[in-house]
Amino acid sequence: MSEEHGRKEDLELARAATGGDETAWRRIYDQTNRQLYNFLCYQTGDRDAARDLMQDTYVTALRRLDTYRGQGTLLSWLRAVGLRKCLDWRRRASLRIRKLATFARENTPLAAGGAEETFPGLGDGFQAALDRLSSRQRAALLLRELEDQPFAEIAAALGCGEATARVHYHRACRNMRTWLENGDDLVFNGNAEGAAS
């Protein structure tokens, strides 16, 4: 399925769903939820937050489907909405809340669902390094490397210029390289608070 074809189909689907057609909503959800969830988890480093943000994203996006004009695929449009929610979430979440989350994370009985049920970032050096990046750097990196987006789209999603998006991306790469190579303690002890800066 060519990109062009995908967009046309996406646009038709979005038009159908604008009128509140529930099957169309559901089709959009089915088509996109896996990738969006994966992206939001990477971006937030927190499954619970990703789930909440995902709910928020769909609610906002499905209500505003009329603003989707087929510039990119529906998925990339949804991802941009989701990213905005993520950035907003980061901005709002004070250190206090993050501390509480860490507290909750550390004190949740793991036995209930096994390790995979809890926070995936723990013990994962890569995700921990990812968490240390600033939100925008992380977003630029993910959009580029995970989602193969062109810089023009990354810039649009981040709400900045293309050159700025490139800078975010390159800084992110540089940081990740440094952290992963050095393997310094902060990266691997799963302490996400370095991301606050």
Added chain:
Amino acid sequence: MKRFLKHDKYELGDRDRESLWHDIRRELKPAGRPSLFRTVRPWPALTTAVTVVALAALGVWWIDSNRTDMMGAGHPGLLGKRPGEVVRQAEPAPLKYGGKPLADEVVEIDQIEESASAAISREEKESTEGAEYMVEVKSAVTEHSVRSETFEKHAIDSVDDALSKKAGVVNRAGELYVRGGRSGEVSMQTTGVAGSPSPTVTEAPGKARQNAAEDAPPGSVTGGTKPPNDEQVELMYFEHVGVNPFVATEDDSLSTFAVDVDNASWTVARNYLDRGLLPPADAIRVEEFVNAFDPGWAEHTDDVFRIHTDAAASRFAEGYHLLRIGLAGKSLGDEHRKAANLIFVIDISGSMNRENRLGAVRKSLHLLLDELGEGDRVGLVVYGSRGEIRLEPTDISRREVIARAIDGLASNGSTNVYEGLELAYGLARKHYEPAKINRLILCSDGVANNGASTEAEKILSLVRRSSDEGITISTIGFGMGNYNDVLMEKLANKGDGNYYYVDRQEETERVFRENLTGMLQTIAREVKVQVEFDPRLVKRWRLLGYENRDVADRDFRNDAVDAGEVGVGHRVTALYEVKLARTPAVPEGISTVGADWEGPAVRVGTVRLRHEAPAHDTARAGQVEEIEQTLLLSQFAGDFASGTVGMRAQAVAAEFAEILKESFWAKESSLADLVPVADGLAAEMPGDPTIRDLAAMIRQAADLQDPVQQQEK
């Protein structure tokens, strides 16, 4: 890098995917209509209780039908029923709602969808950042309907298993907590519903909740502190209206809005801070903070309106200016006030018992009674579960009869606001006198939870219809804990009246003693303002506040559009932040940099004001008038310190409001920085109680704000 990033690293389980979709759909379904009256069923706490029981029962039923024996004996009310049948137990309402208990009744499982609303609230987050603006109207509380299919599809093991599938609920060490947020935004209804093994079935749910709340460890993830006075800080209704964006003058040179003379948001915030809580962001309306202050315009008695303008450098950002547009309504001595036919509509529902709200109402009415004079008449309608006429309109000369009726107010039942209003309007219509002021005064905590219609549309259309007939309504809000700000504001707005919120004795005096004429006698209705900026001179502009008073530019001269009302002596201020253009767009000979702006009168923009004469102004009723005033470039010369006290106080109030509102534009400002500015103002104007309050409130808020959060800024 790529080898680390996988498309399927994080996955939702099938069950989670379904439940997430269910949550999304539930939120989308009632979309499109702001939830003005969240259906507060008669006993919110009880509803939860019922839900918990229902959930437990479902759990039992499911477990039972799977032939496991986890529950054991000891639930005689539930076991022994056939599957598909749940007993809704009658419990005494744990909150002082005064509601009558539900009779025992049997509910088919299929009916649970509508009746069992697990009122699990979550904070609704909205994006207010940056250019991609998506302003949505939402309420702070959502309800969750439990569908029987959901339970059939997703088997549950226990009550907390079911509850913990809700977003916003955290299962920690076997206890459930509602996750984080600011004060008041977090419903604590489910907080600490004790965890497994589900004991909620046998214990009174209210008690379970209370115990668990007390036992909650310090620093638990409930996100709230223990509410003051042991009040449950739940069910406060505010509306999220977003924050106005900056607009490029080239794209849109017109700013149009309906005036708002109220200042209830200011007193609501003051009440929060008095109780040691930060007000929720949605409770803040910037324009109402600004209008709480004396703008310093001279009074006049001739024209209906005068437009005042001034400007100074902005405190928000360098290179920006704060433009102040003031509308002053003409003043009249109290002796010129027209005689009034007043109908008091008093909420005497159970909730009015809390914190002695009804006592405050009685006091307020007595105060008002003292201010009334010859020719005025007063009627009294009350509503609890039903509406009732307590006093036919009675002439003020029989003061003691009225006073006795006021003293006789006692609370009962739930809140049937529609019936109360219908009766009151009927009474007002019967005694309608065109030459007089015909006004309803509604005193309530704004909780509409009973009666044929708790839907917004029906009540609002009644109010709107009546105001077109010349019977207007003012709303006066009391109480905290389950206050409905949205309803009270909308009623006054649609009903061409004012909206006040009374938090202290002084506020009562201010409303009823100092402002009575202004409150009762409208000098103009449907007041709209349009400011036109010259795109060559003004690059960008942003209106501070008035988010929910927006009028489409093209509707400025459409007199059918509902707008604001202004009473005698009322003043309205609108603040704009503007960015002036630098060269070369500026005409020759004028420098926009520095203070050297004395020059020819360069027009930067125009302020237009359109209004309609009110119904009791029999000579001119319905006539529309439009006035305008020019904005000059020379007005923008001064720096902030050179502005008048009135301007600086209003600017600080606006900044304070924007910080509390978590406005994107105020993210560089901090409360700590505002403290000295406000203290300076208070020292300059020792006699102004509002400025004194402002300084105290900013200090309080700065103390309350998380120090870490401040540091981050």
